[in-house]
Amino acid sequence: MAASNYGTYRQKRSNRQPQRTKTAVSNKSISTKLAGEVDYTFLFLVILLLCAGLVMLLSASAPAANTTYGDSYYFFKKQVVGAILGIIGMWVISRINYERYKKYIPKFMLVCIILLVLVLIPGIGVKVNGSRRWIATPGIQIQPSEFMKPTIAMYFALLIEQGKYDLKSWKGNLPFLGVILIVVALMMCETHLSGSIVIAGVAVVVMIAGGTPVKPMIVGALILLPIGILGVYMFSPVRWNRIMSFLHPFDDMQNTGYQVAQGLYAIGSGGVFGLGLGQSVQKYSYLPEPYNDFIFAIVCEELGLVGATVVILLFVALILRIIKIAINAPDVYSSLTAVGIAAQIAIQTTLNIAVATSTVPNTGVALPFFSYGGTAILTLLLEMGILLNISRYEKVKD
Numbered sequence: 130m131a132a133s134n135y136g137t138y139r140q141k142r143s144n145r146q147p148q149r150t151k152t153a154v155s156n157k158s159i160s161t162k163l164a165g166e167v168d169y170t171f172l173f174l175v176i177l178l179l180c181a182g183l184v185m186l187l188s189a190s191a192p193a194a195n196t197t198y199g200d201s202y203y204f205f206k207k208q209v210v211g212a213i214l215g216i217i218g219m220w221v222i223s224r225i226n227y228e229r230y231k232k233y234i235p236k237f238m239l240v241c242i243i244l245l246v247l248v249l250i251p252g253i254g255v256k257v258n259g260s261r262r263w264i265a266t267p268g269i270q271i272q273p274s275e276f277m278k279p280t281i282a283m284y285f286a287l288l289i290e291q292g293k294y295d296l297k298s299w300k301g302n303l304p305f306l307g308v309i310l311i312v313v314a315l316m317m318c319e320t321h322l323s324g325s326i327v328i329a330g331v332a333v334v335v336m337i338a339g340g341t342p343v344k345p346m347i348v349g350a351l352i353l354l355p356i357g358i359l360g361v362y363m364f365s366p367v368r369w370n371r372i373m374s375f376l377h378p379f380d381d382m383q384n385t386g387y388q389v390a391q392g393l394y395a396i397g398s399g400g401v402f403g404l405g406l407g408q409s410v411q412k413y414s415y416l417p418e419p420y421n422d423f424i425f426a427i428v429c430e431e432l433g434l435v436g437a438t439v440v441i442l443l444f445v446a447l448i449l450r451i452i453k454i455a456i457n458a459p460d461v462y463s464s465l466t467a468v469g470i471a472a473q474i475a476i477q478t479t480l481n482i483a484v485a486t487s488t489v490p491n492t493g494v495a496l497p498f499f500s501y502g503g504t505a506i507l508t509l510l511l512e513m514g515i516l517l518n519i520s521r522y523e524k525v526k527d
Contacts, residue, residue, distance in 0.1 A: 170450060183205070185499055188406060191412075210503070211504075211507045216510060219513050220514065222518060235284065249318055285339070285465070289465055297340060322368065323480070323492040368490075374389055394415075395411035396486065399429040402433040403435070422485075428499070448475050455471065458523070459522045470516060480494040
């Protein structure tokens with residue numbers, strides 16, 4: 130997406146008086162940006178997915194919450210708090226012209242990297258199930274990797290818009306690849322492979338959309354894949370066992386293949402129309418953490434093939450709507466930011482469903498809007514606010 134493809138701003142069709150804000154379009158001139166209404170179709174899809182996710186989270190988490198905390202609504206209430214804060218943040222950000230905070234994005238990126246470093250420090254970072262991915266704060270745990278997902282998209286979008294690097298040449302791609310390497314290295318120190326995949330995927334998609342040739346990226350991926358597999362085999366026996374259990378999930382039902390097998394049982398028992406909302410059997414101490422990485426299996430069990438298909442179609446509709454926002458965006462930065470967020474949702478959704486259906490090895494990726502996670506739902510809704518703000522402006526078609 131070249132900067133020359135973008136013209137000046139025009140007012141989107143609106144029944145109300147447009148909001149005028151000053152924004153710099155060059156070093157010598159100032160123009161007036163006209164803000165219209167947000168994309169209400171996109172907003173409707175966001176609210177629909179959020180409500181569906183909360184309902185399924187309550188259903189999937191109730192048995193585990195009751196057993197562990199004596200409160201069936203424990204996880205649900207915490208998710209609702211995150212969702213409410215996220216909705217408030219979404220509304221605020223949708224009203225703030227994104228031009229106002231563009232200059233702060235490099236600082237956001239630096240803060241996110243510092244947070245990833247702090248996670249690794251004992252006493253600051255919290256270790257759960259063998260992984261150190263959270264920072265302990267009074268009353269809440271923060272997962273910095275969630276902040277990095279949209280930030281790296283905005284940071285790369287800003288660099289590409291500034292035009293300092295020629296993405297058509299391999300030298301021009303080196304600064305971007307260097308940033309990816311630093312972030313992924315920090316993430317792998319947390320043993321957060323799934324987060325590394327999502328963040329690297331988002332960054333690469335933004336680079337390709339910004340002008341990086343696809344062929345070298347494919348060749349590089351094909352070269353790195355066997356190296357990565359060899360590295361897993363030599364240095365990470367736990368992940369290697371996950372790969373083996375993916376290939377033969379029912380061979381070791383009591384150990385490495387347990388979670389995958391139970392997830393497949395849940396999907397299979399749902400049939401076409403499901404057992405009914407709240408009627409899952411696998412969530413009762415059979416499927417570990419059914420409210421998180423394997424919540425899609427509970428969706429299949431309770432709502433069946435029909436319900437699962439509807440959920441997938443809602444995600445497809447959301448991603449297509451974000452792509453439309455990106456196409457109509459007024460400048461390179463806003464367009465590539467929207468592309469990055471679309472890539473994040475697409476990658477996470479695809480990986481989560483693929484893991485639940487044993488299409489790929491178990492990587493522990495959350496399903497957007499559905500899986501439990503306060504930082505995740507808050508950050509996701511803030512990202513939706515960014516997209517709503519971008520949707521208020523559009524380029525003038527020549």
